[in-house]
Amino acid sequence: MKNLVIYYSRSGENYVNGAIRSLAKGNTEIIAEMIQKNIGADLFRVETVKPYAAGYMDCIREAQKELDNDARPQLKEYLSDISAYDNVIIAGPCWWGTYPMAIFSAIENLDFTGKKVLPLMTHEGSGLGHCEADLKKMIQGAEFAKGLAVHGADAAKAEGSVVRWLRQNINE
Numbered sequence: 001m002k003n004l005v006i007y008y009s010r011s012g013e014n015y016v017n018g019a020i021r022s023l024a025k026g027n028t029e030i031i032a033e034m035i036q037k038n039i040g041a042d043l044f045r046v047e048t049v050k051p052y053a054a055g056y057m058d059c060i061r062e063a064q065k066e067l068d069n070d071a072r073p074q075l076k077e078y079l080s081d082i083s084a085y086d087n088v089i090i091a092g093p094c095w096w097g098t099y100p101m102a103i104f105s106a107i108e109n110l111d112f113t114g115k116k117v118l119p120l121m122t123h124e125g126s127g128l129g130h131c132e133a134d135l136k137k138m139i140q141g142a143e144f145a146k147g148l149a150v151h152g153a154d155a156a157k158a159e160g161s162v163v164r165w166l167r168q169n170i171n172e
């Protein structure tokens with residue numbers, strides 16, 4: 001069975017356990033690489049043409065505006081065909097209760113029929129927010145696993161729970 005991870009992750013300033021800190025590598029990227037290492041997966045990194053601000057407060061404002069407009073920011077690269085994959089893990093940070101709109105840009109026109117979709121979100125307190133409901137509105141014909149929420153600040157320590165969740169949910 002073939003696995004694909006579609007993920008967005010942003011390095012730079014972020015909110016970590018109540019303080020603003022600069023991260024060299026984004027939390028979700030740590031998890032994406034963990035998934036690849038443990039089950040074997042192709043990684044598709046979602047990258048916007050116009051990068052989000054590195055400053056936390058600026059990024060917060062940009063993200064809120066995009067959410068309010070239900071925006072679909074343009075990406076540097078798009079997937080066109082995911083038919084080779086059985087399991088698709090969709091991973092991203094919680095931004096105002098859901099994924100960054102760039103994730104929706106990446107998945108909106110893909111055919112998920114017959115796939116197993118595994119939602120994963122890194123966060124600072126909101127858990128999965130409403131990302132599962134948002135995915136289900138956009139993705140038709142797929143089977144959904146119950147999503148996994150990972151506390152972003154603990155991403156590097158989450159390997160045990162991530163691997164357990166994958167093993168329980170991927171179609172082998």
Ligand SMILES: Cc1cc2nc3c(=O)[nH]c(=O)nc-3n(C[C@H](O)[C@H](O)[C@H](O)COP(=O)(O)O)c2cc1C
Binds near residue numbers: 127
């Ligand atoms: C624009 C923005 C909005 C955020 N909104 C939330 C939120 O609504 N709830 C929450 O728990 N964390 C929120 N966070 C924190 C991130 O979800 C968390 O730090 C995440 O692990 C970052 O992942 P990344 O490093 O892969 O981008 C927000 C962070 C940013 C930059």
